[in-house]
Amino acid sequence: MPTAPAYENLPEPTGDSLPVRRALISVADKNAATEFAAGLAKLGVEIVSTGGTATVLEEAGIEVRPVEDLTGFPEILGGRVKTLHPNLHAALLAVRDDPEHMAVLAERGIEPIDLVCVNLYPFERTISRYDVPEADAIEQIDIGGPTMIRAAAKNHRYIAVTVKPESYDAVLGELAETGELSAPTRHWLANEAFAYTARYDAAISRWFGRRYEQLPQHWVTSWEKELDLSYGENQHQRAALYVESGARSHVLSRVAKLHGKPLSFNNVLDLDSARRLCNDLQGPGCVIVKHNNPCGVGEAETIERAYEGAFACDPTSAFGGVIALNREVSVALAERLNEQFVEVLFAPGYEDGALPVLQQKEGIRILEDTERRAHQVEPDVKRVRGGILVQDPDGSPEPRELMEVMTEAQPSEEQWADLLFAWRVVRHVRSNAIVLARGGATLGIGAGQMSRVDSVSIAIEKARNDRGPDVEQLLAGSAMASDAFFPFPDGVQAGIDAGVAAVIQPGGSKNDADVIATCDAAGVPMVFTKRRHFRH
Numbered sequence: 261m262p263t264a265p266a267y268e269n270l271p272e273p274t275g276d277s278l279p280v281r282r283a284l285i286s287v288a289d290k291n292a293a294t295e296f297a298a299g300l301a302k303l304g305v306e307i308v309s310t311g312g313t314a315t316v317l318e319e320a321g322i323e324v325r326p327v328e329d330l331t332g333f334p335e336i337l338g339g340r341v342k343t344l345h346p347n348l349h350a351a352l353l354a355v356r357d358d359p360e361h362m363a364v365l366a367e368r369g370i371e372p373i374d375l376v377c378v379n380l381y382p383f384e385r386t387i388s389r390y391d392v393p394e395a396d397a398i399e400q401i402d403i404g405g406p407t408m409i410r411a412a413a414k415n416h417r418y419i420a421v422t423v424k425p426e427s428y429d430a431v432l433g434e435l436a437e438t439g440e441l442s443a444p445t446r447h448w449l450a451n452e453a454f455a456y457t458a459r460y461d462a463a464i465s466r467w468f469g470r471r472y473e474q475l476p477q478h479w480v481t482s483w484e485k486e487l488d489l490s491y492g493e494n495q496h497q498r499a500a501l502y503v504e505s506g507a508r509s510h511v512l513s514r515v516a517k518l519h520g521k522p523l524s525f526n527n528v529l530d531l532d533s534a535r536r537l538c539n540d541l542q543g544p545g546c547v548i549v550k551h552n553n554p555c556g557v558g559e560a561e562t563i564e565r566a567y568e569g570a571f572a573c574d575p576t577s578a579f580g581g582v583i584a585l586n587r588e589v590s591v592a593l594a595e596r597l598n599e600q601f602v603e604v605l606f607a608p609g610y611e612d613g614a615l616p617v618l619q620q621k622e623g624i625r626i627l628e629d630t631e632r633r634a635h636q637v638e639p640d641v642k643r644v645r646g647g648i649l650v651q652d653p654d655g656s657p658e659p660r661e662l663m664e665v666m667t668e669a670q671p672s673e674e675q676w677a678d679l680l681f682a683w684r685v686v687r688h689v690r691s692n693a694i695v696l697a698r699g700g701a702t703l704g705i706g707a708g709q710m711s712r713v714d715s716v717s718i719a720i721e722k723a724r725n726d727r728g729p730d731v732e733q734l735l736a737g738s739a740m741a742s743d744a745f746f747p748f749p750d751g752v753q754a755g756i757d758a759g760v761a762a763v764i765q766p767g768g769s770k771n772d773a774d775v776i777a778t779c780d781a782a783g784v785p786m787v788f789t790k791r792r793h794f795r796h
Contacts, residue, residue: 273447275417277440283375284327285317286310286343286405288382292425294320296377299432308373310342311335330371343404352376352411356418375420375431375441376412380405380456384463384506401464406457416450417443423456458482459505466506474639475650481505486512490522499525508636511535515606518615520625526551527582527604527625534584534606537688539635540657541586543700546570550581553707557685559700563587567596569701574722582606589614657684658789666767666776669785675739675762679787682741683764687793693743694719694751696735696760703738712742713751720758735759744792745769749778756782766792 283305287293290313297307297317309317310327317324327343328334330351335342351373354361365372380402387397412421420441422431427449434441459482469476483502492499503510511532517523523531534549541547541559546566548556555577558569563585571578578600585607589597594614597605598621605618606627618626642649660680665671671679682697689695690708694715697703704723706715719740724731736759745768746752752763752775763779767788779786 273443275443277442279440280305280374282306282373284308284373285377286313287379289379290316296428297322353415377422378405378409379423387467409453413450413453416446420446421449421453423453463506490524492525509633514631516628518626519619530582534582538584538586540684544587547584548578548581550577553690557702564593573702594618664788666788667779667786669783671762671785678739679764682739686741686743691794695741696723696738698738716751716754737761746775749774752778
């Protein structure tokens, strides 16, 4: 258990090491608590317990004293009230070195409690079920448990509180070794306890608030560390992945690391971007991401051809990239991947014989995705100084039926396929974003520029890099997608001059008529999607 503050120069927790003579145990997770209670009893600790917990402990052969002995009052209302009593909370909250407090305990015959072991009704598990009745959810809102936890945590100078089975062994180990629990241990346990009740209350608040508004007055949530990362955006920065409590799935849920070094902050960030784009692909698809932008995307009849199309877009940038695939990796594909430097490879499976080929390189991180649960659509949150920005998720790509051809020339079916593919990709590129595509593969991607015409130039330049003499033939007939409107005709004209044969964009500029006229003059069809997709 950590004992030193992480960021601030705070003093060590003060107080003496204290013995544990009496423990109160009242838990929803009874299996692990039974072993914990047995360990405490073996050390001579008296066990006090409530209702169902007491029954389970007694059946396990552990001597238990009912909580009514301390409160002088029976459980009532079907167990809704069993620990909400002044005698119990005085035993938890008394300041042991305050003579007046201790005189009150002595006068009223209240016996102090030295350790509280409580975990709460499974509210989050209950509401995760489909169509759970509201009455069932309400019954899983624990009242007495959080009250005991908070009381013991507040009074941690004199009481230890455990809320997680993961802490039981450490507590037993310290008691067995020293006969007491130190002040730093009690302080750390109190820290865990307050985080535990905060998470519980956040889940209840979210559940109540979901029926009222998407952007509530109070944004209450909690996060739990999922994974320590090797470093942050730079090696001198510490980093970890935190997962929102109660989330159905997350970027690494049911993902197994089969090979390679620990993941870094940048690995996870790029992997998230790659997965989001890969989810928009309809057939066998490959996404290569570098510095949080796709540098190549391919979709084809086979995963091998999808990779080749994605890699050909920008082989230089693909060096050290994150690759996400939506089909199993074959031996043939593994051999091609092994020719490149890959930071992270993510796929739903690996054919027999593929892993040994990939594992020849020590640096590659190989991940296998077994997550089959649908991802819950959630608001988009970005951190700013002293706060957060929250917005609705960007949603899915617009269907063809809602788009409008604005030019005299109509796209052919082949051009429609290229336009829709480019449109699915451009939504995931940093603004200002331009994507050139043809035949289910990106040819060039221009990302993150302050000027849209500069993004067009970069996309064309990327398309012409490393492609040989056939590049102009590839560009001639390509489709161009823009994540937002063209403010002037110059961007569209630059694309047409390079061979672009069809354009897709949201529209909405005051100069739309001039932009459309530029396409009409070249006989190039232009489609308006009527919705932009900035990504900052």
